[in-house]
Amino acid sequence: MKIELAKSYGFCYGVKRAIDIAEEHPNSATFGPIIHNQDEIDRLKKDYNVDLVDSVDKALEHDTLIIRTHGITKERLKTLKKDSKKVINATCPYVTTPQQIVEKMSKDGYTIVIFGDKNxxxxxxxxxxxxxxxxxxxxxDESELVGLPLGVKVALVAQTTRKPQKYQEIAASLVVRVAELRVFNTICNATFENQDATDELAKKVDVMVVIGGKNSSNTKQLHSICKSKLEDCYHIENERELKKEWFKDKKHCGVTAGASTPDWIISSVVEKIKELSSS
Amino acid sequence: MKIELAKSYGFCYGVKRAIDIAEEHPNSATFGPIIHNQDEIDRLKKDYNVDLVDSVDKALEHDTLIIRTHGITKERLKTLKKDSKKVINATCPYVTTPQQIVEKMSKDGYTIVIFGDKNxxxxxxxxxxxxxxxxxxxxxDESELVGLPLGVKVALVAQTTRKPQKYQEIAASLVVRVAELRVFNTICNATFENQDATDELAKKVDVMVVIGGKNSSNTKQLHSICKSKLEDCYHIENERELKKEWFKDKKHCGVTAGASTPDWIISSVVEKIKELSSS
Incomplete structure (x- = not known):
């Protein structure tokens, strides 16, 4: 069986940057998972003693605290900065941008519409x-805009990992509802690139493996792109989840990975697929 | 034959306002046709001695000059204001708005995209x-955006008489091409209302008469809406263009009129249709 990697996959700029920051600060703690990948979190703990905390109380037990790639709320950041000894912000710059836009636009009197998952x-x-x-x-979805008290001017931002087409639909729907619509293209190119490459690869294979955290939004989207192209596609976090029967009678296996998946996990998966399909 | 008027038709706010201004200034001149309706222009000349001039030289022969509803270029307005004795601006406020937006946004470094007819x-x-x-x-059309050096931020305005759906398509296309898109909804509601009412009426009649200047953009759009609904629809400027054979064997005639068409012309057309269809 042929195994082929997507032309673009895995770690994006913001994730690479956050991992570098964590490695540069051994014995620190991250507030919430620094990226959506448990194996990488385990590696940082084992090799650099980087802890994971999920409450302000626990955070205060550490000298150095790292803010994860997805960012945290403004209020929480303020509390941590006040109480902690050292706070290092590893929020992806592509996430900091919509945070700043929302702050500025809401101060300027714009109603804020965010295209994304509120959870x-x-x-x-x-x-x-x-x-x-x-x-x-x-x-x-644009259907959720119906009946909202939008006022006359709206600023629109998107979750960095969302699909552009849906964003265009929401923007188009708002154009005729308000006097002024300010649309900021905050969708990350890395996400597009991984998505486009996954779409292209999924068209030509007969089985597809998508690697990434089960709660990773961008990995779930890669999986959904594959699902629209072929029946046999699987979302896994690491090589231990692979099953031999997935590759039975298959000729061409595609592999892609979400933006939070480190290369060492992807390599392990590819090795394991080779083993399972040849034995 | 039943004759039915569209629920909304004819003069919009900006046109009513411009006609009032012209009537309040007898012996003045308008720079370019004040509205796209030759019969109304003739009436203003006959009843109020309001002249029509089309060059700066001729304009200067008058004490009072009226700027037409569609507005004129900034440069020309400046020349007239400098040289004329009195300049009264009858530009529709809904047209002044995109003028001001384009000035402000271009000063703020936005690339300007205008959805409209350049002529x-x-x-x-x-x-x-x-x-x-x-x-x-x-x-x-959004296809014309391909390859344009748009830069990172774009401000988008529309000709007041354009269709909202096409505007939404152009906006959607721009959303993913630039970092920031600022869309101003400069399409006039009066245009929507006349268009919606025309669309509704065209569905239930077997012949349709659209009254308005042959070079009136909004009247041409009303005509195009009718054309998409039925074969027998006619764009006329006044009752003299009506032909008896249009109404032969017809049961239900719809009548609508562009934003520059005065009520007295619409009444004459309806009377003439009655006469032609009953004789």
Whole structure:
């Protein structure tokens, strides 16, 4: 069986940067998972004694605290900065941008519309920067805009990992509802590139393996792209989840990985697929 | 034969306002046709001695000069104001808005994209307010955006009489091409209302008469809406163009009129249709 990697996959700039920051600060702690990948979190703990904390109380037990790639809420960051000894912000710069836009636009009187998942930490963080919470709306579909008190001017931002087409639809829907719409293209190119490469690869294989955290939004999107192209595609976090029967009678296996998946995991997966398909 | 008027038709706010201004200034002149309706222009000349001039030289022969509803270029307005004795601006406020937006946004470093017809006086006027002509683009379709040097931030305005759906498509296309897109909804509601009412009426009649200037953009759009619904629809400027054979064997005639068509012309047309269809 032929095994082929997507032309673009895995770690994006923001994740690489956050991992570098963590490695440069041994014995620190990250507030929330630094990236959506448990194996990489385990590696940072084992090799660099980088801890993972999920409450302000626990955070204060550490001298150095690292803010994860997805960012945290403005209020929480303020508390940590006040109480902690040292706070290092590893928020991806592509996430910092919508945070700043939301803060500035809400101060300028724009109603804020965020295209994203309201339960995702990135979006909780971005939304927290609005100075007018009652005029801040988070939607995943243009149908959710109906009946919202949008006012006359709206600023629109997107979760960095969302699909551009849906964002265009939401923007188009808003154009005729308000006097002024300010659309910021905050979708990350790395996400597009991984998505386009996955789409291309999924078309020509008969089985596809997508590697990434089960709660990773961008990995789930890669998996959904594959699902639209072929029946046999599997979302795994590491090589231990692979099953021999997936590759039975298959001729061509595609492999891709979400933005939080380190190369060493991808290599282990590829090695294991080779083993399972040849034995 | 039943004759039915569209629920909304004819003069919009800006046109009513311009006619009032002209009537309040007898013996003045308008620079370019004040509205796209020759019969109304003739009436203003006959009843109020309001002249029509089309050059700066001729304009200077008058004490009072009226700027037409569609506006004129910034440069020309400046020349007239400097040289004329009195300049009264009857530019529709809904046209003044995109002029001001284009001026402000181009000063703020935005590339200007105008959705409209580059040969229409309104658009010539609006575009003239850009302080950076090389970064001002006029398009009628999103395909014309391909390859344009748009830069990172774009401000988008529309000709007041354009269809919202096409505007949404152009906006959607720009969302993913630039970092920031600022869309101003400069399409006039009066146009929507006349269009919606025409669409509704065209569905239930077997012949349709559209009244308005042959060079009136909004009247041409009403005609095009009718054409998509039924074969027998006619664009006329006044009752003298009506033909008896249009109404032969017809049961239900719809009548609508563009934003520059005065009520007295519409009444004459309806009377003439009655006469032709009953004789």
């Amino acid at each position: 995702h930490p990135e979006i909780e963080g971005v939304a927290s920067y609005s100075v007018d919470k009652e005029r801040t709306f988070i939607v995943l | 229409h006086p309104e658009i010539e006027g609006v575009a003239s307010y850009s302080v950076d002509k090389e970064r001002t683009f006029i398009v009628l």
